[in-house]
Amino acid sequence: MPASAQETYREVMTVEPPEAATPFEAATFEFVFGQVWSRPGLTRRERRWVTLTCVAAADSPQPIADHVYAALHSGDMTLPEMLEFVLHFAVYCGWPKASHLEGEVRAQWARLHAERGEPAPPWPRIDDAELGPSDWQQRMELGAKEFAEVNLISAPPANTPYQHAGILNFVFGHVWQRPGLTRRDRRLITIPAVALDDSPMPLRSHVTSAVESGDITPAELDEIVLQFSAYYGFAKGQALQDAADQARVKAPV
Amino acid sequence: MPASAQETYREVMTVEPPEAATPFEAATFEFVFGQVWSRPGLTRRERRWVTLTCVAAADSPQPIADHVYAALHSGDMTLPEMLEFVLHFAVYCGWPKASHLEGEVRAQWARLHAERGEPAPPWPRIDDAELGPSDWQQRMELGAKEFAEVNLISAPPANTPYQHAGILNFVFGHVWQRPGLTRRDRRLITIPAVALDDSPMPLRSHVTSAVESGDITPAELDEIVLQFSAYYGFAKGQALQDAADQARVKAPV
Amino acid sequence: MPASAQETYREVMTVEPPEAATPFEAATFEFVFGQVWSRPGLTRRERRWVTLTCVAAADSPQPIADHVYAALHSGDMTLPEMLEFVLHFAVYCGWPKASHLEGEVRAQWARLHAERGEPAPPWPRIDDAELGPSDWQQRMELGAKEFAEVNLISAPPANTPYQHAGILNFVFGHVWQRPGLTRRDRRLITIPAVALDDSPMPLRSHVTSAVESGDITPAELDEIVLQFSAYYGFAKGQALQDAADQARVKAPV
Structure with a gap:
């Protein structure tokens, strides 16, 4: 080597x-x-978001354990950031995979402190106030606003349970607005998630809006594609590269 | 043939x-x-839940279109039930695949009425009241209660964003309690979803609690395994059968 | 039975x-x-490549263990061939799943010799020379040539990290050229991999080029579709059959 x-x-x-x-x-x-x-072009911490999303989705126990440990051990991610990542990941890749992932975050956090011969620090407290505004009308309005800011298109009508209780009230009405991760962090998690999920519309829309918003440059997006291909395979990598190529054409240089 | x-x-x-x-x-x-x-042992409508979950997760465009059309055309599922299914599916298999699925529900609903030469009936209205109680404390308490009823174990502590904002406030605090599908329907959707997601704990817990609750009999569970295997393959089918075999041993006969 | x-x-x-x-x-x-x-139409060893790819991607621990054991125990695959398969699989289905697969190859190889009461033979040695030419220009040229021979279209411009560091330098600049498996073997692994990955372009291009190159006959491709459907389900199987049907139309009969 x-x-x-x-x-x-x-x-x-x-x-x-x-x-x-x-x-x-x-x-x-x-x-x-x-x-x-x-490679240059993304920081190690940024490559970790792409990688953690891929290994958590791929269901392979040892790589999940190893990359969660490394993220925490390196200090690149804090425990609250990793726990926030689990929630964002759950939305895009489903609750069952997130459940396993969160178990590994707990286990590797314990291992890390055991190796150092230190007790783990007190677990972060969570307060119901973190759930955001509980007035449904306000929440739907904030959800529509967040949807538009993230996707750069107007929010869909809230005329199905998926759009109403799901997308507007929960995904954009709450999760994307949580302060624990930046919007750029959330894009670095969402792009590989939609690429491995294969659904053509979410793939195109999240890749395009990441570039058009200026949150991710076209060159950074290309680095995400390569990092993704290594961890989720070159077959799905090609579909992501195609979406990136289309986003680049549309984006103002 | x-x-x-x-x-x-x-x-x-x-x-x-x-x-x-x-x-x-x-x-x-x-x-x-x-x-x-x-085969006997499950109704056609019940086999449809298993099948729809599998084809929606498998990303194969034509089978998704065909099975959504057939579910609506046969009258086995109403439009509101199909839309409720999309939200439940989103939780277990992720939002991007659900987005594609919901697009097909809209498209096949339109196709169905076009073929009949009829205008589609007015789209069902949705009211914010359907989002359930908006008092966070009440919601968390109802979420813990629903979690215990579905999983037959106590709710986990709400000490991570995933458990707090996700599992207790949204998944069990809202989605599982929605009246649009019965709990048995939701189990017929959740079991194939956790089987294709591969996460060992959710697979075991949902299969076991489905049987122990009496919502699904061991013989019905065996039928779910076979239906699942046809649409998601015998490789993942074997892991589901293993979980079913363990549940059968535990279940009161 | x-x-x-x-x-x-x-x-x-x-x-x-x-x-x-x-x-x-x-x-x-x-x-x-x-x-x-x-069924006739493919040898047992050929059906194993399709099956091993499916079970390794499906993350189901017991079927992975059983089929790896059977491949080695039957003598259909040698240990170096299985290890070469792991690398090819990693490219198409991602590193995490390959990592789990390789762990099973080691475990089943040990089990096989333990059952025979024999010590396992010395592990095959690997030399850095097997990594191929390290002159980047030569490597890119060979990568473009291999790409054209496998895909029957010109290599893409190397103007993204995915195409440059990934596809041309590594996937076709190295992996496809490695001597440990024949090109036909690699096609028998790649076709199910792109079918389960769902990425429309790689699916169509690998299926079409397999037939047009004469490496796989249309009748053999139909057998691959059925073997794949059994292990990865009829939902994804239908998309693969569609790609096969299109390839058949184009192919010289």
């Missing part, structure tokens, strides 16, 4: 690299760490 | 069966329609 | 068939083994 790939592995995974005994492991070091994680 | 498989195909898909020109198509008629849909 | 299905089960899984106690298990024997694995 090249020394630089080893070094990147240590920085990202926060543990010593194992010996490469198989073609898969050799390619993991040279390609995934030596050629993808080491 | 055997005549009985043809007849089942007509009843389920509500259109004439095409000619079988490939091994896939021959197996679709003989196995999926001739041997699975034709 | 019909005697012939039992016999096929023994040949494929390399263990005694269990009793069928549920509709799922009865259908597994009668349909999956009795009607799918027993």
Whole structure:
């Protein structure tokens, strides 16, 4: 393994690299760490959002454990940020996968402090006030406003349970407005989520609005595509690249 | 194609069966329609919930369109029930896939009325009161109660955004309590959803509680496994069967 | 269980068939083994590539373990071939699922030798030279050439990280050129991978080029569709059949 790939592995995974005994492991070091994680264009923390979304969706227990540990151990993510990520992930990839992910956040948080021989600090307290305004009309109005700011199109009519109780009241009426992650963070999580979910409209709309809003530059989007392809495969990566190419054409340079 | 498989195909898909020109198509008629849909043990409408969840998750555009059309055309599901299904599906399989699904519900509803040469009836109205109580404390209490009734275990502490804003306030504090579908309907949707999501704990807990609550009998659960396997494959089907076998051992006979 | 299905089960899984106690298990024997694995048109080893890809993507732990064991135990695949498969699979279905798969290859290889009461032979050595030419210009040129040979269209411009570092330098600049599997083997792995990934362009292009290149006949492709449908479900199977039907129309007969 090249020394630089080893070094990147240590920085990202926060543990010593194992010996490469198989073609898969050799390619993991040279390609995934030596050629993808080491690139400029996104910070390590930003690449982690893309990667964490992919591994959490892929249901593979060990990579989920390893990347959650590394995110917390490196200090790139705080515990409240990781817990906020679980909620955002639940919306885009479904509650069951998020349930497993949250279990790993708890387990790796405990492991981290056990390794340091320290008691884990007190768990962050949560207050009902964090649920946001409870006046339904106000909430729907704020949801429509947030929808428009994130998607750069008007909110849909609230004439189905999915749009009414779901999209406007909960997803944009609450989750996207929560202060625990920035909108840019949420875009770095949402883009890989819609890419792995394959639904053509959400894929196109989230990729386009990320660029048009100025939250993500076209060059950063290209880096997201590569990071995503390594962790979720080049087949879905191509559909994401196509959406990125279309967004670039539309975006003001 | 055997005549009985043809007849089942007509009843389920509500259109004439095409000619079988490939091994896939021959197996679709003989196995999926001739041997699975034709079984007793679940009603056609119940098999539709399992099937609709599978095809919506599998991202395959034509089967989604065909099964949504057939569900509405047969009269097995009303439009409000299909729209309620979209919201429940969104929770378990993520918002992006639900967005595509809801687009198809609208499209097939329009197609159905166009074919009949009738105008579509007025779209169902939705009122903010359907969002349930807006007092956060009351909502959390009702969420904890619903969680316990559905899962047959105590609600988790609300000490993460996922559990607090997500599971207790929204998923059990609202969605499962909505009157548009029965709890049995929601179980027929949730079981295939957790099976295709692969998360071990939600899979085990939803399968076990479905049986222990008496909402689904062990024999019905076995039928769900087979219906699921046809539409989401025998690989994931085996994990669902394993969970079903464990639930059967625990359940009072 | 019909005697012939039992016999096929023994040949494929390399263990005694269990009793069928549920509709799922009865259908597994009668349909999956009795009607799918027993068909002519693809060899058992070829059906294994389709099946291994499906079970590895489906995240179902027991089927992954069972099919990896059976592939090695039967002698249909060597250990180096299985390890080469893991790398190819990683490219199309992402690193996390491949990581779990490789863990099972190691575990089943150990189990196999433990059952025989033999020490496992020395692990195959890997040399950095297997990573191919490190002159980037040469690598990009070879990548463009391989891309054209596999896809039967010109390589795309290398103007994004996905195309440059990903597709041309790594996927076609290295992986497809590795000697450990034949191009036909790689097609038998890639076709189910793009079918389960749902990305419309890769699905169409890999299915079409497999047939147009003469590497896979239209009749063999139909067998792949059925084998895939059994393990990944008839919903995604239908999209693959549609792509196969289009490829057949274009292909010289």
